[in-house]
Amino acid sequence: MTxxxxxxxxxxNGLNALVAALVASGRTVVGPTVRDGAIVLAALDSAxxxxxxxxxxxxxxxxxxxxxxxxxxxxxxxGPQSWKNFLHPQREKLWSADRSPGGSVxxxxxxxxxxxxxxxxxxxxxxxxxxIQDRVLTxxxxxxxxxxxxxxxxxxxxxxxxxxxxxxFCVSMGSGPGxxxxxxxxxxxxxxxxxxxxxxxxxxxxxGELLDAVPHRGADVVTSDAAAAAVSGAVDKMGRAMxxxxxxxxxxxxxxAERWDDVAGRCLTCGNCTMVCPTCFCTTTEEVTDLTGDHxxxxxxxxxxFDLDFSHLHGGPVRKSxxxxxxxxxxxKLGTWxxxxxxxxxxxxxxxxxxxPVGIDITEEVAALRDEAVKKETER
Numbered sequence: 001m002t003x004x005x006x007x008x009x010x011x012x013n014g015l016n017a018l019v020a021a022l023v024a025s026g027r028t029v030v031g032p033t034v035r036d037g038a039i040v041l042a043a044l045d046s047a048x049x050x051x052x053x054x055x056x057x058x059x060x061x062x063x064x065x066x067x068x069x070x071x072x073x074x075x076x077x078x079g080p081q082s083w084k085n086f087l088h089p090q091r092e093k094l095w096s097a098d099r100s101p102g103g104s105v106x107x108x109x110x111x112x113x114x115x116x117x118x119x120x121x122x123x124x125x126x127x128x129x130x131x132i133q134d135r136v137l138t139x140x141x142x143x144x145x146x147x148x149x150x151x152x153x154x155x156x157x158x159x160x161x162x163x164x165x166x167x168x169f170c171v172s173m174g175s176g177p178g179x180x181x182x183x184x185x186x187x188x189x190x191x192x193x194x195x196x197x198x199x200x201x202x203x204x205x206x207x208g209e210l211l212d213a214v215p216h217r218g219a220d221v222v223t224s225d226a227a228a229a230a231v232s233g234a235v236d237k238m239g240r241a242m243x244x245x246x247x248x249x250x251x252x253x254x255x256x257a258e259r260w261d262d263v264a265g266r267c268l269t270c271g272n273c274t275m276v277c278p279t280c281f282c283t284t285t286e287e288v289t290d291l292t293g294d295h296x297x298x299x300x301x302x303x304x305x306f307d308l309d310f311s312h313l314h315g316g317p318v319r320k321s322x323x324x325x326x327x328x329x330x331x332x333k334l335g336t337w338x339x340x341x342x343x344x345x346x347x348x349x350x351x352x353x354x355x356x357p358v359g360i361d362i363t364e365e366v367a368a369l370r371d372e373a374v375k376k377e378t379e380r
Contacts, residue, residue, distance in 0.1 A: 007219035008211060010187075010198045012047070015073075017214040018157075019047040022118040027155065030086060031120035032079065037065060039079045041086070044120065051076060058165035058239070058350065061359030070191045074121055077165030078349045082278035083119055083126055087150050088133060091301045094285070099294045114146070118155040122183065124176035125168075125347040127158055129278035131182050135341050136281050146300075155206065158183040162230035166239035167350030169363055173242065175347040177234040185211060188227035199227035240350060240363045243370045247344065251335030254369045255327070263365055264323035266358050271304035273352035273360075274329065279345045282310070305329050330365065 010018065022029050029044045034051045044050070050073040057064040058077055068075060093110045100106070122130070134151060137144040161170070161177035170176030179186045184207035188199040199219060202208045243250075274280040284303040289296045303310055306325050311318035319325045337345035346362070353361045 007202075007224060008200045008216040009219050009223050010200055010214070010216050012196055014215045015187075015198060016047045018210065019044060019120065021210060021213050022120075022155070026116060027118040028115040029118045029120055030083075032074070032076070034065065038063065039065065039076050041079070041081045041083070047073075050074075050121075055163070056165060058167045058354050059359075060167065060353050060361045061356055063354050071196060072163075072189055072191050074159040074187070074189045075163045077161075077163075077168055078123060078125070078351050078354075080276055080351070080355055082276070082349070082351070083122060083130055084133065084278050084280075086117060086119075087130070087154065088137065088144070088147050088281060091299055092146055094298045094300055096295065096297045114150055116153045116155075117150065118157065120157045121159040121187075122156050123159060123161055123349070124179040125161075125170040125173075125349045126278055127156065127179055127182045128173075128175035128347045129349070130156070132279045132341065132343060132345065132347070133281060135343070136279075139341075155210075156183045156185075157207075158186040158203075160186060160188040160227075160231050161234050162189060164234050164237050164239065165350065165354075167353040167361075168238050168348065169240040169242055169350060170348035171235055171238050171241070172244075172363075173344060173346055173348035178231045183207070188231060190223055190226045190230065192226060194222060194226075197223060199223050240348075240353070240361070242348075242363055243367050245370055247334040247366065248338045250366070250370055250373060251331040253373055255331070257369050257372050259365065259368045259372055260323045260327050262368070263326055263360060264321065266360055267322050267326050268358060269306040269308075269322045269325055270357060271306040272355050272357065273362075274304040274306060275302065276351040276355045277333075278347065278349060278351070279333075280304070305332070330362070334366070 019029055023045065030041055031044045032039050032051050033042050033044060033049045034054055035042065039051050039054060039056060052073045053068050053071045054076060055066050055068045056076045057066050095107055095109045097105055097107045137147040158179040160179050164177060183203040186201040186203060190197050190199060200211060202211060282303045282305060283300050285298055285300050287296055287298050305328050308317050319328055333345040
């Protein structure tokens with residue numbers, strides 16, 4: 001089968017066929033859908049389950065669905081989940097051990113078949129987040145084999161951002177609103193007088209083969225121009241922005257800032273920000289046994305630097321105060337992440353702002369640290 005190299009256009013029937021082809025190939029298609037008062041990521045049987053006609057209203061500590069009149073499927077911002085939930089799941093069994101009546105112990109690693117994923121509607125900020133987790137979990141000496149296996153077979157269909165939310169700041173982090181790499185197919189949704197359709201770009205040979213297999217037409221100038229205008233227009237619609245300074249240098253120079261006391265007075269150290277963050281990767285392990293003690297399992301689960309036991313060493317935790325734990329999270333995410341992984345750990349999705357129960361805003365905190373640093377400099 002030849003690979004499609006030119007851009008194309010899908011209508012809604014074409015998108016239905018795209019999802020059907022992925023399902024028929026044995027892939028688990030995951031995409032956005034409406035459930036429990038939110039747009040969540042879940043397995044889809046068809047494109048009809050996409051959140052057509054739904055948008056979101058976002059602010060610090062605030063998330064609400066809202067109806068749209070245009071019937072768009074991807075005109076919403078990041079929800080409470082990211083693709084990390086599937087590639088780097090919250091809990092994963094590593095091995096189990098059984099003791100026989102004779103006293104011997106047999107250890108077996110977890111070999112359950114893992115799904116072949118197709119992710120539909122991956123935002124550009126989340127494409128960057130996946131690339132960052134690739135570097136963290138598969139790029140060093142200690143690779144996460146489970147992540148590596150799930151990631152190796154994942155098919156990524158991006159949905160470029162045309163309507164950012166009130167907490168989005170991907171432009172500040174250089175991760176959106178357009179998709180520039182890391183996808184198999186990239187969709188840009190267009191809804192206008194000419195109809196509801198999707199401008200499609202091919203990012204891989206596998207993406208071209210899939211596009212060839214479903215009904216589509218060549219890209220026309222009206223659609224390509226409308227798609228480009230929608231993405232470029234999103235640049236000026238960002239609800240938040242980071243200060244235009246070197247965040248790495250600012251974090252390194254702000255370890256003794258008074259602002260940490262202010263945010264510590266509000267932070268609950270609940271860890272919500274790390275749970276919803278698409279790049280946070282920390283894990284711990286735990287062992288569980290049955291009542292007989294003859295069967296044991298080791299599980300890997302997410303951990304958070306906000307957990308008091310996260311930095312526990314002999315004698316107690318290193319970071320006892322909320323101030324020290326919030327400072328660790330923010331300075332690592334925006335500062336020392338560069339030293340470890342050659343990039344920022346933040347992609348500007350804004351999830352940490354929305355899902356913070358007390359509405360702590362990372363962009364507001366960084367701006368306050370910048371202002372404090374400028375004030376100290378002028379007073380010298």
